[in-house]
Amino acid sequence: MNTTHPITMSLPSLADIESAARTVYEEFQATPQYRWSLLSERLGTDCWLKHENHNPVGAFKIRGGLTFFEQLAHSGQLPKSVISATRGNHGQSIAWAARKKGVACTIVVPHGNSVEKNAAMRALGAELIEHGDDFQAAREHAIALSGQTGALMVPSFHVDLLRGVSTLWWELFRAVPNMDVAYVPIGLGSGACSAVAAKLALGHPVRLVGVVSTLATTYADSIAAGRVIEAPVSTQIADGLAVRVADASALSVLMQHLDHVVQVSDEEVATAMKAIFEDTHNVAEGAGAAAFAAAMQEREQLKGLTVGAVLSGGNVDAAVFSKVLA
Template identity: 70%
Template sequence: MSAVLDHAPALQNSMLPSLQEIEDAARVVYREFQATPQYRWGLSSQRLGTDCWIKHENHTPVGAFKLRGGLTYFDGLKQRGEMPKEVISATRGNHGQSIGWAARAHGVPCTIVVPHGNSVEKNAAMRALGLTLIEHGDDFQASREFAMALAAERGAHMVPSFDAGLLRGVSTYWWEFMLAVPQLDVVYVPIGQGSGACSAIAAKLALGRKLRIVGVVSAHATTYADSLAARRVVEAPVTTHLADGMACRVADPAALAILLPHLDRIVKVTDEEVAQAMRDLYADTHNVAEGAGAASFAAAMQDRSQLKGQVVGTTLCGGNVDTATVAKVLAGA
């Protein structure tokens, strides 16, 4: 795996979209919904002690940024004349909604595999898109391995969680953010499988910006932090109970190769810090954030003593969290 990380420039050239490709991807995305807003929230800025902008990807039709990637992935299949008869993928929820939405739009049957104990409401949202949902395994990695085996058995197309076709779409949200707020000094990006952080890098490079990109991982799911430090894939246990969108046990080597030369650093956030950020974001913006959706604000708050005078960008990248969980978090439980 270390050999992959040592050839990061080659992978960047093959996977990261150009400015033209991001602009083309935006046209695909905007067939389904318009650019999401970003606001400088006064209370959040006051809390952080400096200008804080929040990008609201919780305002997409599936409540998370992932939809952008699904739309461009399927558009790529269509343009190449490779539309499959069936697609299969694995998820903790938002990627599954993205693939389910795009598959439905193209009339392709879709099966999504989730681990046992997955979010009840994310599962319901996926089923509402008309896909077949299978529960298998104790974590995302087990679901992913089962989905890959099932796709091979059926001759179906396995949609990965990290791919150039996904990055093209996801990059549009960072492109929107950086165009709308060109004065950004630093952005905080949660890392699940890596598409969000790698897309922030793609937008930065495409637009020629000099802002810093800080990666955020759960302190209870540290494969990306450990792997970047070791320059090779390091499997790490997942024990987070709140940040399911960051609950990754095995980092993707292609994502690591892109992240390694471009991340300013990594910040680890605990479930307790994430819960506090969920409460803060609700109080400041009256938007509901899922665990991963609050992680970037939690990381910025951890760094707040270092951020004075800087323009900070955070992302409420998803708002799909079970009602019972929100009630507990807001109650301080």
């Protein structure tokens, strides 16, 4: 998309990703990817879906939490306590990895967060604090609490998280070497930048298309402007995409390596959630269905191509999902 903007961070190499895979596979095996016939029929071309809903927390983030904490342990810097902010899946990842290493964990979530994601984080041993009306407010409060308590603040975007998350795209791109285009949802950027890392590490020719919500456009606006642009968040269904302020390091990577960015509405996301359930009988949360929603929006341009999408998470509250199916 932009070949002149400098990279301000080093992406994981192939050796980094392969090492991260060994860490991840201590907890669970590679998740499957399938060419679903009904989804392909609906899209009008071959469609592969990567099932990150099939791991122990039902979302891709766990991969990053495992490698982040493994690096802390390897460097002898494992803290007594950590704190982080989330809309749910990052928090589950950090809670899982902290519990594995015997580290106390506090997670800050915004008011009105997913009831079931909150329950899952508590079940993993995390102490939950509700603060603010969106992720950014929760994040700023977590940073402040880190300064007051001495707990290590675990960010939502960090190279040691990317190493783990890159393993999902490494699995998918190796499994489908002829993939022409992959749709990658963008929250704070770890998933999308990890797709870039895996593509480069493998020398895979796939084109990467970013996906954001029409009601959370910081990355679309920032890429267009060439700098971080804050944008209001009002999506009611794609909470994993509900980021108000883009990360500058992630933006630098995505400006260089995304083919383009697609914006999907809450209505398109809900339609994709329903389609994925009807065609595969898998449950996708809003952000988890966003990639397929974007592919459907561009289906006339995809004829004859092999398309990949990630079901990045399946953690949707039952009440929300029942409305989607209805």
